[in-house]
Amino acid sequence: MTRKIDTFAKYSESVMGLLLPETDLKQAIPLANRIRTQVASQPVTTLGSAPYAKLTVSVGVASFPSCVTLNDLVGEATRNLQAAQENGATRS
Numbered sequence: 001m002t003r004k005i006d007t008f009a010k011y012s013e014s015v016m017g018l019l020l021p022e023t024d025l026k027q028a029i030p031l032a033n034r035i036r037t038q039v040a041s042q043p044v045t046t047l048g049s050a051p052y053a054k055l056t057v058s059v060g061v062a063s064f065p066s067c068v069t070l071n072d073l074v075g076e077a078t079r080n081l082q083a084a085q086e087n088g089a090t091r092s
Helices: 023-039 070-086
Strands: 005-010 015-019
Touching: none
Parallel strands: none
Antiparallel strands: 005 015
């Protein structure tokens, strides 16, 4: 799913980050949607039991050059994530 130049990391307790160098918004948004749908398609199970829950993902996307600094980038992604969460589960 990622290239050698991409970086995936845990940002906080429930927030993950994916840094995609050389990727603009036009490319990042469809990727975010693919991640969302792939996660949502995986049922959560316990050992030997039937599926009992579905995972959801909300995504906030931001990119350079509209965000000049790292703080700008994180802030924009956070605002977009909050907007996605306010619009309901599994949004980007």
